[in-house]
Amino acid sequence: MIYLEVKLPDIPGSLVELIKPVSKNGGNIYGILHHHDKKINNTIPVDIWFELSDELIEISLDNIKKELIEKNIQIIKISVGSKNKILTFILTGHVFDTDITNTIKTLDSKNIKVLELHAKFTEVDEISSVLMKVEFPEVMTKIELINEIEKICKEKNLFLIRS
Amino acid sequence: MCKGMEVKICLIGMGNVGTSFLQLLKEKRDNIRANFNFNCKLIAIFEHDGALINNDGIDLDIILENDTNLRKNQHWKSNVKAQDLISTLDADICIETTPTNPNTGEPALTHIIEALNNNIDVISSNKAPFYLQYKKIQNLANKMNCFVKFEATVASCVPALSIKRSLIGNTISRIRAILNGTNNYILSRMTAEGISFSAALKEAQELGYAETDPTLDINGYDAAGKLVILSNELLGWSKSIEDVTIKGITKITPHALELAKLDGYVIKHLAIAEKNNLTVEPRLIKRDSPLNIQGTLNTIELQTKYAGAIILMGKGAGGFEAASAILNDLLSIVKKRRGF
Numbered sequence: 239m240i241y242l243e244v245k246l247p248d249i250p251g252s253l254v255e256l257i258k259p260v261s262k263n264g265g266n267i268y269g270i271l272h273h274h275d276k277k278i279n280n281t282i283p284v285d286i287w288f289e290l291s292d293e294l295i296e297i298s299l300d301n302i303k304k305e306l307i308e309k310n311i312q313i314i315k316i317s318v319g320s321k322n323k324i325l326t327f328i329l330t331g332h333v334f335d336t337d338i339t340n341t342i343k344t345l346d347s348k349n350i351k352v353l354e355l356h357a358k359f360t361e362v363d364e365i366s367s368v369l370m371k372v373e374f375p376e377v378m379t380k381i382e383l384i385n386e387i388e389k390i391c392k393e394k395n396l397f398l399i400r401s
Numbered sequence: 402m403c404k405g406m407e408v409k410i411c412l413i414g415m416g417n418v419g420t421s422f423l424q425l426l427k428e429k430r431d432n433i434r435a436n437f438n439f440n441c442k443l444i445a446i447f448e449h450d451g452a453l454i455n456n457d458g459i460d461l462d463i464i465l466e467n468d469t470n471l472r473k474n475q476h477w478k479s480n481v482k483a484q485d486l487i488s489t490l491d492a493d494i495c496i497e498t499t500p501t502n503p504n505t506g507e508p509a510l511t512h513i514i515e516a517l518n519n520n521i522d523v524i525s526s527n528k529a530p531f532y533l534q535y536k537k538i539q540n541l542a543n544k545m546n547c548f549v550k551f552e553a554t555v556a557s558c559v560p561a562l563s564i565k566r567s568l569i570g571n572t573i574s575r576i577r578a579i580l581n582g583t584n585n586y587i588l589s590r591m592t593a594e595g596i597s598f599s600a601a602l603k604e605a606q607e608l609g610y611a612e613t614d615p616t617l618d619i620n621g622y623d624a625a626g627k628l629v630i631l632s633n634e635l636l637g638w639s640k641s642i643e644d645v646t647i648k649g650i651t652k653i654t655p656h657a658l659e660l661a662k663l664d665g666y667v668i669k670h671l672a673i674a675e676k677n678n679l680t681v682e683p684r685l686i687k688r689d690s691p692l693n694i695q696g697t698l699n700t701i702e703l704q705t706k707y708a709g710a711i712i713l714m715g716k717g718a719g720g721f722e723a724a725s726a727i728l729n730d731l732l733s734i735v736k737k738r739r740g741f
Contacts, residue, residue, distance in 0.1 A: 358656035369660040401685040
C-alpha cells in the first residue's frame with residue numbers, strides 16, 4: 239500500500255489532476271481524504287492510498303512523482319507500506335448461520351481488521367458467500383493470516399477462496 | 402540406441418493418443434526423413450489383448466486404414482502382455498500411452514520400468530507414473546543411461562517441460578498455472594453466465610470436455626499430478642502427489658463469482674509451486690491477469706529472475722495435441738543420441 243500526501247489548490251478539477259497520474263501508472267486507489275477543514279492559502283491537504291503491482295512499483299512510483307511535479311502538485315509525503323497488509327478473500331458456506339459477527343470479532347482479536355464486507359445470499363440460513371477485505375499487522379505474515387482464517391473456516395465448515 | 406539411420410519404435414497402447422501418434426508419424430515421416438535424416442520403423446504395437454510384432458517393420462498405411470487390420474495381421478499374437486515381451490524386442494524407443502490407474506500408475510509404470518531396464522528410451526503420455534514415482538523412474542533412467550521424456554503429461558503439446566532447455570541461464574522462482582481444461586471451462590461458464598456448478602459441469606459433459614466421472618478433474622487431483630511433474634522438472638524438486646495441498650472447485654457458487662467480480666477479481670483453479678510448497682486450489686486473481694484465460698485452455702506462468710513472467714498458453718488435451726508432444730520428444734531423443 240502506498241500513502242501519498244499532497245497539497246492541492248482549491249479549484250475545480252484539481253483532484254482529477256491528482257488521480258490521473260496514479261491511475262495512468264496502474265495505481266489501484268483504495269481511498270482519498272480531502273481535508274477541507276485544513277485549507278491554508280487556498281490549498282487543501284489531500285491523502286491518497288493506492289496499490290501498485292509489485293513488479294512495477296519502482297518505475298510506476300517514479301513516473302507518478304514526476305508527473306505530479308510537472309503538474310505543480312506539491313508532494314508533502316510519500317511512503318510505501320508493507321505489501322502484505324491487505325488481503326481480499328471470499329468465504330462460502332453457512333457464513334451467516336455460523337455467526338458472521340463472531341467471525342469478524344475473532345479476526346479482530348488477532349488484530350486483523352475487516353475493512354470491507356460484501357455479501358450475497360438468498361436466505362440467511364442458506365449457503366451464502368461474503369467477500370472480505372482485511373488489514374493485518376505488519377508483524378504478521380500472509381501465511382500466518384491465512385492460517386488464522388483457515389482455523390475459522392475449519393471450525394465453521396466454511397470454504398476459503400483467497401487472492 | 403537409435404544412433405543409425407533407423408529408429409525402431411515400440412508403441413504400447415493404441416487408443417486415441419496412440420492412434421493419433423501413428424497418424425502424425427505417417428503424415429510427418431517424409432519430413433522427418435528429409436530434415437532429420439532418419440526413418441522411424443514401428444516394430445511393435447501392444448494392445449490390452451495382444452500385440453503385433455514385426456521386426457521388419459509394421460506398415461502404418463495398412464494399420465491405420467481400418468480398425469480391424471491390427472488384429473487381422475499375420476503377425477498378431479493374442480493374449481500377450483507388453484511387460485512380458487519388452488525384453489525380447491530390438492526397440493530403440495518405447496512409447497507408452499496405455500489407459501492407466503491414477504492411484505497406482507499401472508500398467509504404465511511397469512512398462513516404463515521394464516523398458517528402461519532393457520536399455521530402451523521411453524516416451525510416455527501417462528502422468529501417474531511420474532507424479533507417483535518420479536524419482537525412481539529418473540534414477541533408473543540415469544543408471545541405465547536412457548532418456549525418459551513425458552512432455553505430453555503436462556498441458557499436452559504446450560512446451561511446458563521442454564522450455565527448461567531455454568531457461569538454463571535463468572532461475573524460475575514460482576509457477577502458477579491452470580492445468581485442467583475441464584475445470585477452467587466450468588469456471589468460465591459459471592462466471593460468464595451465472596450458472597451453477599452442476600449446470601456448468603453437465604454442459605461440459607455434453608460437449609465432451611468432462612468425463613462421465615469427472616471426480617479426478619473437479620477435485621483437483623488431475624491438476625495436482627501435473628503440478629508435481631512441472632515442479633520436479635522445472636524447479637528440480639522431488640515431490641509426489643502426496644505433497645500437494647488440494648482443493649477442488651465443487652464448492653464455488655455463482656454468488657462467490659459475483660462477489661469476486663465486484664472487486665475486479667475472477668476465481669480460477671490455480672496450481673501453484675512456490676517456496677517448496679505445492680498447492681492446487683481456487684484463487685482470486687485480477688481480471689486483467691494473464692492467467693484469466695477462458696474455456697478449456699491451459700496456461701502456465703513462470704516467474705523468472707531475469708525475464709519476469711513468462712506465459713505459455715494453449716490446448717491442454719486431445720489426441721493430436723498429445724501426439725505432437727510425443728513426436729517432439731522422439732526427435733529430441735534422437736538428436737541427443739546423435740550428440741546434438
